[in-house]
Structures are given as structure tokens and as C-alpha cells.
Amino acid sequence: MEFVxxxxxxxxxxxxxxxxxxxxxxxDKKDLALIFSRYPAKAAAVYTxxxxxGAPLTVTKExxxxxxxxxxxxxxxxxxxxxxxxxxxxxxxxxxxxxxLNLSPKDVVVASTGVIGRPLxxxxxxxxxxxxxxxxxxxxxxxxxEAIMTTDAQVKEIAVQFTVNGxxxxxxxxxxxxxxxxxxxxxxxxxxxxxxxxxxDMLQKALSQDVQETFNMTSVDGDTSTNDMVVILxxxxxxxxxxxxxxxxxxxxxxxxxxxxxxxxxxxAGDGEGATKLxxxxxxxxxxxxxxxxxxxxxxxxxxxxAAMFGADANWGRILCAIGYxxxxxxxxxxxxxxxxxxxxxxVCENGAGVxxxxxxxxxxxxxxxxxxxxxxxxxxxxxxxxxxxxxxDYVKINGDYRT
Amino acid sequence: MEFVxxxxxxxxxxxxxxxxxxxxxxxDKKDLALIFSRYPAKAAAVYTxxxxxGAPLTVTKExxxxxxxxxxxxxxxxxxxxxxxxxxxxxxxxxxxxxxLNLSPKDVVVASTGVIGRPLxxxxxxxxxxxxxxxxxxxxxxxxxEAIMTTDAQVKEIAVQFTVNGxxxxxxxxxxxxxxxxxxxxxxxxxxxxxxxxxxDMLQKALSQDVQETFNMTSVDGDTSTNDMVVILxxxxxxxxxxxxxxxxxxxxxxxxxxxxxxxxxxxAGDGEGATKLxxxxxxxxxxxxxxxxxxxxxxxxxxxxAAMFGADANWGRILCAIGYxxxxxxxxxxxxxxxxxxxxxxVCENGAGVxxxxxxxxxxxxxxxxxxxxxxxxxxxxxxxxxxxxxxDYVKINGDYRT
Numbered sequence: 001m002e003f004v005x006x007x008x009x010x011x012x013x014x015x016x017x018x019x020x021x022x023x024x025x026x027x028d029k030k031d032l033a034l035i036f037s038r039y040p041a042k043a044a045a046v047y048t049x050x051x052x053x054g055a056p057l058t059v060t061k062e063x064x065x066x067x068x069x070x071x072x073x074x075x076x077x078x079x080x081x082x083x084x085x086x087x088x089x090x091x092x093x094x095x096x097x098x099x100x101l102n103l104s105p106k107d108v109v110v111a112s113t114g115v116i117g118r119p120l121x122x123x124x125x126x127x128x129x130x131x132x133x134x135x136x137x138x139x140x141x142x143x144x145x146e147a148i149m150t151t152d153a154q155v156k157e158i159a160v161q162f163t164v165n166g167x168x169x170x171x172x173x174x175x176x177x178x179x180x181x182x183x184x185x186x187x188x189x190x191x192x193x194x195x196x197x198x199x200x201d202m203l204q205k206a207l208s209q210d211v212q213e214t215f216n217m218t219s220v221d222g223d224t225s226t227n228d229m230v231v232i233l234x235x236x237x238x239x240x241x242x243x244x245x246x247x248x249x250x251x252x253x254x255x256x257x258x259x260x261x262x263x264x265x266x267x268x269a270g271d272g273e274g275a276t277k278l279x280x281x282x283x284x285x286x287x288x289x290x291x292x293x294x295x296x297x298x299x300x301x302x303x304x305x306x307a308a309m310f311g312a313d314a315n316w317g318r319i320l321c322a323i324g325y326x327x328x329x330x331x332x333x334x335x336x337x338x339x340x341x342x343x344x345x346x347x348v349c350e351n352g353a354g355v356x357x358x359x360x361x362x363x364x365x366x367x368x369x370x371x372x373x374x375x376x377x378x379x380x381x382x383x384x385x386x387x388x389x390x391x392x393x394d395y396v397k398i399n400g401d402y403r404t
Numbered sequence: 405m406e407f408v409x410x411x412x413x414x415x416x417x418x419x420x421x422x423x424x425x426x427x428x429x430x431x432d433k434k435d436l437a438l439i440f441s442r443y444p445a446k447a448a449a450v451y452t453x454x455x456x457x458g459a460p461l462t463v464t465k466e467x468x469x470x471x472x473x474x475x476x477x478x479x480x481x482x483x484x485x486x487x488x489x490x491x492x493x494x495x496x497x498x499x500x501x502x503x504x505l506n507l508s509p510k511d512v513v514v515a516s517t518g519v520i521g522r523p524l525x526x527x528x529x530x531x532x533x534x535x536x537x538x539x540x541x542x543x544x545x546x547x548x549x550e551a552i553m554t555t556d557a558q559v560k561e562i563a564v565q566f567t568v569n570g571x572x573x574x575x576x577x578x579x580x581x582x583x584x585x586x587x588x589x590x591x592x593x594x595x596x597x598x599x600x601x602x603x604x605d606m607l608q609k610a611l612s613q614d615v616q617e618t619f620n621m622t623s624v625d626g627d628t629s630t631n632d633m634v635v636i637l638x639x640x641x642x643x644x645x646x647x648x649x650x651x652x653x654x655x656x657x658x659x660x661x662x663x664x665x666x667x668x669x670x671x672x673a674g675d676g677e678g679a680t681k682l683x684x685x686x687x688x689x690x691x692x693x694x695x696x697x698x699x700x701x702x703x704x705x706x707x708x709x710x711a712a713m714f715g716a717d718a719n720w721g722r723i724l725c726a727i728g729y730x731x732x733x734x735x736x737x738x739x740x741x742x743x744x745x746x747x748x749x750x751x752v753c754e755n756g757a758g759v760x761x762x763x764x765x766x767x768x769x770x771x772x773x774x775x776x777x778x779x780x781x782x783x784x785x786x787x788x789x790x791x792x793x794x795x796x797x798d799y800v801k802i803n804g805d806y807r808t
Contacts, residue, residue: 052728052736052756082724084757116721117758221707222626223722224729303625303707304803311804317520318627320486324456325628332456352456353488354521393797399708400715 001256004170007141007157011170011195012237013038017135018147022124023114024077032125033147034132035072035191036101041235043069043109044204046211048228054079055086056110057229059094063106067200069233072191073097074111074148075125076176081226082117089120096122100129109231113150113176113189116226145174148189151398152176156267162256164249167240169196171253173260177220177268190215190230190264196253197236198243206254207232214261217293217386219301220272221395232257269387270370274394277309281373284383291328291377292384298326299373300388309371310390314339314362316348319373334378341368405660408574411545411561415574415599416641417442421539422551426528427518428481434551436529438536439476439595440505445639447473447513448608450615452632458483459490460514461633463498467510471604473637476595477501478515478552479529480580485630486521493524500526504533513635517554517580517593520630549578552593555802556580560671566660568653571644573600575657577664581624581672594619594634594668600657601640602647610658611636618665621697621790623705624676625799636661673791674774678798681713685777688787695732695781696788702730703777704792713775714794718743718766720752723777738782745772 009016018033043064047057063069073093080086090110098105112120135143145157159172171194198206211230236242243249270278281299286292299305302322308315316337323330337349343365348357365371413420422437447468451461467473477497484490494514502509516524539547549561563576575598602610615634640646647653674682685703690696703709706726712719720741727734741753747769752761769775 048729050725050728051734052724079721082721082753082757084755115719116725117753119758223706223708223725226721226725226728302627303799304627307800307803310800313804315519317483317486317630320456321454321520321627321630324454324630330455349486349521351488353486354523391800391803393800395707396711396714396795396797396800399711399795400717 001160001162001259004159004161006139006159006172007145007174008035008172008191008193009138009141010159010172011193013195013235014193015136015138016141016144017132017137018143019128019132019135021128023075023121030143030147031075031077032128032132033074033144034097034136035144035193036136037070037233037235039235039237040068041070041233042067042198042200042203043231043233044200044207045229045231046208048225050224050226052082052226054081054112054227055083055090056080056112057227058087059090060109060111060229063094063109068107069109070103070107071097071101072109072111072231074189076148076150077114078112078118078120079114079116079227080112080120083119085119089122092122093125096126096129100133111189111229113148113227141172141174148174148176150176151273152271154267154271156264158260158263160256160259162252164196164240164243164252167238169194169238169240171196171256171260173264175264175268177271192232192260194232194234195237196234197238197240198234198253202243202250203232203234206257210254210257210261214258214265217297217384218265218269219297219388220269222301265387269389272389273398274392275389276392277390278370279309279373279388279390280385281375282385283375283377285377285379286382287380289382289384291330292382294326294328295323295330295375296384296386298322300386303391306388306391309366310392312363312366314348314359314366320349330377331379336376336378338374339365340372340374341365341370343368405564405566405663408563408565410543410563410576411549411578412439412576412595412597413542413545414563414576415597417599417639418597419540419542420545420548421536421541422547423532423536423539425532427479427525434547435479435481436532436536437478437548437551438501438540439548439597440540441474441637441639443639443641444472444474445637446471446602446604446607447635447637448604448611449633449635450612452629454628454630456486456630458485458516458631459487459494460484460516461631462491463494464513464515464633467498467512472511473513474507474511475501475505476513476515476635478593480552480554481518482516482522482524483518483520483631484516484524487523489523493526496526497529500530500533504537515593515633517552517631545576545578552578552580554580555677556675558671558675560668562664562667564660564663566656568600568644568647568656571642573598573642573644575600575660575664577668579668579672581675596636596664598636598638599641600638601642601644602638602657606647606654607636607638610661614658614661614665618662618669621701621788622669622673623701623792624673626705669791673793676793677802678796679793680796681794682774683713683777683792683794684789685779686787686789687779687781689781689783690786691784693786693788695734696786698730698732699727699734699779700788700790702726704790707795710792710795713770714796716767716770718752718763718770724753734781735783740780740782742778743769744776744778745769745774747772
């Protein structure tokens with residue numbers, strides 16, 4: 001497997017584009033993205049479990065009932081959520097995109113991200129749809145990745161190539177994250193494309209399995225968004241025999257998918273609102289995967305642990321505390337905790353109690369940009385990882401006045 | 405019922421004191437508190453559900469097995485948690501207090517709060533125990549309330565008087581809160597005293613019922629502490645016939661207890677680490693109390709809502725979002741949200757969707773120090789309240805470097 005350029009435009013037959021249409025006031029900020037497959041594609045998706053769901057999710061779920069889609073239209077700057085006319089507007093967005101691409105609106109996935117509860121004005125989208133189609137690029141999806149960003153500081157775009165039955169396949173992805181990131185069964189906005197031939201059922205199975213280990217193990221602030229969705233389109237243009245069951249080819253596909261999604265998770269966490277550090281919590285020695293996941297996620301979500309990491313403070317007691325209230329049944333007396341980074345590795349807790357350690361070395365380790373919190377429960381063979389970020393002044397600043 | 409001075413020293417037969425003994429480096433900060441009943445007292449308690457529990461909790465649970473206690477010794481500056489010698493040290497603390505007060509160590513409740521995982525040095529406690537006993541005051545518990553504070557900015561001390569069967573009873577309380585506040589079945593450190601005569605069973609029943617509506621509905625940062633406990637001592641010196649069953653006298657007692665605990669909750673939330681505002685979320689129209697509680701607590705715990713309140717930003721979409729991911733089954737289309745404070749009241753969301761409102765009036769309301777978030781689910785008769793605070797730069801500052 002190797003990394004390639006092009007993001008969601010990298011797989012054969014896919015194009016992507018992004019422009020400023022006027023939903024946002026700032027003209028330097030793109031706010032409308034389009035992804036297009038020139039061939040019919042199988043489509044699979046997972047959605048937020050928040051009971052308050054954006055209107056675009058309702059419309060997208062309806063459109064994906066037949067398991068097919070050929071385009072994704074997404075605006076930033078307005079979530080089109082908690083509005084009386086939301087569903088009507090989301091349907092119109094699909095119609096506008098479908099008309100411009102000569103597709104049925106039913107083959108268009110609709111997504112929106114931004115402020116909740118402010119009516120979405122469709123005029124800027126309608127008047128810029130032709131321009132957006134004109135900007136579709138078959139080699140690069142950077143503009144699309146930019147156009148779906150809200151408070152993200154970095155563009156999140158990736159693609160990998162892998163081989164299935166002798167055919168080179170490509171899988172690409174773009175994501176927006178930053179705030180309101182605490183996915184549950186689904187996630188923030190992530191759009192994936194692949195030219196690998198795979199049946200709808202296996203595509204959904206691959207995606208649903210993968211998100212449990214990736215996006216559902218990522219948290220910026222503990223708030224599960226109303227507009228989360230991950231969508232994958234597979235247009236089969238790589239020419240491989242269609243993957244229709246588990247086996248070697250499916251495993252290869254899963255591995256490629258996981259490579260892309262783990263990288264997107266790391267970027268989303270590391271680019272969390274106000275974040276200065278990416279935190280990865282790796283738990284091993286758990287009696288079962290559920291315990292490993294619960295512990296990893298609890299540590300990543302602890303405000304106190306996150307603030308300590310911001311301050312490069314080796315306050316491991318907060319990690320023990322977060323393990324203790326996680327709800328997982330653990331034997332506290334067996335817990336071991338280490339911090340690791342490019343600056344080195346240090347043991348801070350053994351058998352559930354503190355050990356003497358060099359505060360100087362701990363500081364050196366924690367001053368790095370990517371910190372691993374390594375927990376060994378010494379109580380089995382299961383393991384898990386979760387991704388998060390530190391809690392900083394800037395998180396408060398960004399969210400103290402987001403709307404104005 | 406009327407408010408009186410004296411805190412936990414207000415009820416007949418109780419004394420309290422607090423001094424600086426040297427666990428903390430800062431000599432201006434008291435770090436050792438003692439509460440003493442000159443008469444045997446019934447004792448009831450609730451404890452944190454965190455699996456990682458401070459050694460003082462283990463020892464206190466053992467000491468309270470017979471339902472009796474006569475003193476509470478508590479230090480700040482060190483939690484005596486996750487230390488190999490923790491239980492031994494906690495037992496010694498009880499012995500030191502017992503010896504100085506001429507009590508069995510089994511009649512002493514032990515509590516500690518502060519940094520986790522640093523061995524507790526008993527020398528300062530041992531050398532200052534006589535001085536502490538000498539400082540016991542039967543009219544005022546301010547020194548004790550100060551000595552249990554960690555990052556708290558305000559002393560939390562309260563007492564009320566009420567009448568049971570013609571006898572005047574007094575109930576007082578002190579608390580420490582500030583950070584790692586997200587109680588579950590128990591809470592931060594709260595010590596309550598009363599001279600009301602009440603059986604051990606009814607005392608425990610009153611306390612256990614009350615915390616479900618008060619401390620368990622309070623959150624500063626979503627982190628459930630390892631050292632939470634609420635202890636109440638009742639020495640019967642008011643002379644009322646002992647309360648041994650439900651009925652009018654028990655209800656009067658519950659009301660007095662609730663008056664004290666709600667005030668302590670409000671102080672703990674409003675004095676949360678870095679907080680500039682007290683948030684009270686009141687939910688009504690719920691199909692059952694569990695839904696009302698789940699919704700209220702979810703809103704109070706949302707980092708995004710808390711940051712918006714810091715910025716006086718009427719971003720009600722974040723409140724809908726927090727209701728949606730709370731796990732409670734609600735009908736989103738019926739939800740109504742209002743903000744209220746000394747600055748006025750404003751409707752911002754009706755039938756699950758935004759309404760036109762004056763941003764100017766909303767700002768005026770949200771710039772106040774105490775904000776009520778009023779939610780009507782329009783789906784039943786049950787209600788609940790929860791207390792929290794805003795998320796501020798200072799929370800990050802305090803917790804970015806707590807140990808040093």
C-alpha cells in the first residue's frame with residue numbers, strides 16, 4: 001500500500017471541487033464543495049446517533065436507500081439543522097446539484113456543517129452551481145476539502161493505492177472536524193471515494209466495522225454533533241472482480257480503508273478546536289475489546305487530563321481517575337501508565353500507584369506535539385486506541401463566541 | 405426555616421476548626437480541618453463511584469460500619485490516593501485525631517483532597533493536632549471550611565434552623581468543590597452536621613435521596629473525583645423525639661437538608677475552576693424524572709454550551725445538540741428553550757426550531773453572573789434541575805499546571 005496525491009479525486013472516475021459561493025461572509029473562505037463520480041457508484045454511510053439530526057441527514061438517508069449515489073454536495077457555514085424548512089432546503093440542494101450534473105437528485109448526497117438553527121439561504125448555492133461544476137478537478141480535491149472546513153485549521157485530504165486481484169485500486173478521503181467532535185456510531189463529515197469494485201453490502205460492512213475502531217474512538221470535546229456523517233462511494237473503475245464476501249480481497253480493502261480513516265482521525269484530533277497537541281491513548285492488557293475501548297475513550301475525553309497535557313504536566317493521577325470513572329470493570333491495582341513521544345518514554349504509574357520518575361524527562365516528553373498515553377491493564381490480551389487533543393485557551397476563545 | 409450563622413458548628417454540641425499544618429507549602433493556606441461532636445452522633449455517608457478510590461474512603465467506610473462517628477479529620481493539598489501506603493496513612497490520621505480528642509479512631513471520619521499519587525507526609529498533621537484541637541470553635545466553622553479548599557475561590561459554609569415537634573433543630577454544612585466535579589452517587593467533599601435526633605437508617609435514607617437531586621446534578625468538568633464523599637453527623641442534641649420513619653418530621657428534615665445541599669451545589673458550581681458564571685438548567689415537561697435529569701445534566705456538561713455561556717453567546721443550537729445526544733428519548737419537535745437571568749427572559753427555540761429573538765436582549769441576559777437555561781420538553785409532568793458553570797480560559801490555566 002502506498003500513499004498517493006489527489007484525495008477523493010485520486011480514484012479513477014472521481015472529480016472534486018470547492019468554491020466560495022456566499023454562505024459565509026468571508027470571501028477568502030470556500031463554503032461549497034462537490035464530489036462527482038462519472039460512473040454510477042455503490043454508496044454506504046453511517047450517521048450521528050444524536051436525536052437532533054440535521055435535515056441533510058434525513059434527505060441523504062432517503063437518497064441512499066437504493067445503495068447508489070454519484071455526487072456529494074456539501075456547504076459549510078450553516079448546518080441546516082433545527083430549521084422549520086430544513087428538509088425542503090436540503091432536497092433543493094440535491095436538485096440543484098443533480099440538475100447541474102445531469103443526475104437524478106436521488107443520486108446526490110447532501111451535507112451541511114456550521115451554525116445550528118439559522119435558516120439556510122439557497123440563493124448563493126443556486127447562483128454558483130454552474131461555476132462549481134466548472135471547477136471540478138479529476139486530480140485534486142484540496143478545494144473541496146477546504147470548502148467543508150469550519151474552524152479547522154488544516155486541510156484533511158489523503159489517498160492510498162492497494163492491489164486487489166492484480167488490479168491497482170485507489171481509496172481517498174477528505175474530512176472536516178475541529179469542534180462538536182465525539183462521534184457515536186458515526187462521525188464528523190468524512191467523504192471517501194474508491195474505484196475498487198465492491199458490493200453495496202460489503203461496502204457498508206467495511207465502513208460500519210471500521211468506524212468502530214476509528215471515528216468512534218476520536219473526541220475533541222465530548223459533544224456529539226447533529227450533522228455527523230461518513231459517506232463512501234465506490235465506482236468499480238479499477239476493474240477488479242467485485243468484492244462480494246469476506247476473504248483476502250475484503251481484508252486488503254479494509255486495511256486500505258483503515259489506513260485512510262486512522263490518518264483522518266489523527267488529523268481531526270490534532271486539529272481539534274484550539275488544540276496544540278495530538279493525544280493518542282493506547283490501551284493493552286484488557287480482558288476484552290469493550291473494556292479497552294471504554295478506558296481509552298474515557299482518558300481521551302477527560303477535561304482534566306486534556307488540560308494537563310496542554311500544560312505538559314505529567315499529572316498521571318487524572319488518568320487513573322478517568323480510568324476509574326469510565327464504567328469499565330478494571331483491577332486498579334494492576335494498572336500501568338507511561339507517557340511516550342518523540343522526546344522519549346517514561347513510566348509514571350505501576351500497580352495502580354505512582355513510581356519515582358524524572359519530572360525533567362516527563363516535561364521533555366510532554367512538550368512534544370504528539371503524545372502517546374500508554375496504559376497496560378495487565379488483565380488480558382485485548383487492546384484499543386483513541387485519539388483526542390489538549391484543552392487550551394483557544395478552545396474557549398473559539399467557542400466563547402462562535403456565531404459572531 | 406431560617407438561615408443562621410456558624411456552618412457545621414451551628415448545631416448544638418458541634419465544634420469545628422482549621423489550621424495550616426504544613427502539607428501545603430503556602431503558609432497562608434489552611435490545610436487541616438477538624439469537626440467534632442461533643443456527643444456521640446449517628447453518621448451516614450455516600451461515596452464516589454469511581455473505581456479508583458482514595459484510601460481515606462476505604463478507612464471511613466470501615467469506621468462508619470456501626471453507623472456512629474464523632475469527628476471528621478480532613479486535609480487538603482494531598483488526596484492520599486494511588487499511594488502504596490495510603491490506607492496505613494489514613495488509619496494513622498484517624499488515630500492522631502482520636503487520640504487528641506480522646507475518642508476511638510473508629511469514631512473518626514477521614515478525608516483527604518488534593519494531588520493524586522503523591523505519598524502523604526503525616527508529620528505535619530501529627531505535630532499540629534493539639535493546636536488544631538485547641539482551635540476548635542463552637543460558633544463558627546469558617547476556618548474548617550477554608551482548610552478543606554483546594555482551587556476553590558470561595559468559602560462554602562451554610563446553616564439553617566427548622567422545627568421538629570416543637571424543638572428547634574439546626575443543620576449546617578461546609579463543602580469544597582472547584583475541579584474534578586461530576587459526582588455520581590456521591591460527590592465532592594461535603595460535611596454536614598445536625599443536632600436533630602434521627603435514626604441512622606432515616607439519616608442515610610435522607611442523605612441518599614437528597615444527593616440524587618443535588619450533588620449528583622452538579623458538574624464542573626465531567627470528571628468524577630476519586631475522593632468524593634458526603635458525610636452527615638446527627639448528635640440528637642436538639643431534644644426532638646427521634647425521627648424513625650417517614651412522615652411530617654422526616655419531610656421537614658429533608659427540606660432543611662435540601663435547602664443546605666442545594667445552596668452548596670450552587671456555590672460549588674458557581675465557584676467551579678475558572679468559572680465566571682453559575683448555570684442552572686431547569687427541565688420541565690418531561691415524561692419521567694429520569695429523562696428530565698438526563699437532559700439537564702447533559703446540557704450542564706456540554707463543553708460547547710459552557711464556552712458559549714462564557715462568551716454570553718445565545719447559541720441555543722448547542723443546547724439542542726446536547727439534548728439530542730443525552731441518551732434520553734425526547735421528541736425533538738416539541739422542545740422549547742429559554743434563557744433567563746436578572747437581565748430578563750427570552751425565548752430562543754420553540755417546537756425544536758429557532759425563533760426570531762433580540763440578540764441584544766439575549767446578550768444582556770447572558771452577561772449576568774447567574775444564568776438559567778429553561779427547557780420545556782412539552783411531553784409530560786416531570787422536572788429536574790442541574791448546576792454547572794461556564795468553561796473559561798482560567799479553567800485551562802488552573803488545570804494546565806495544577807501540580808507545580
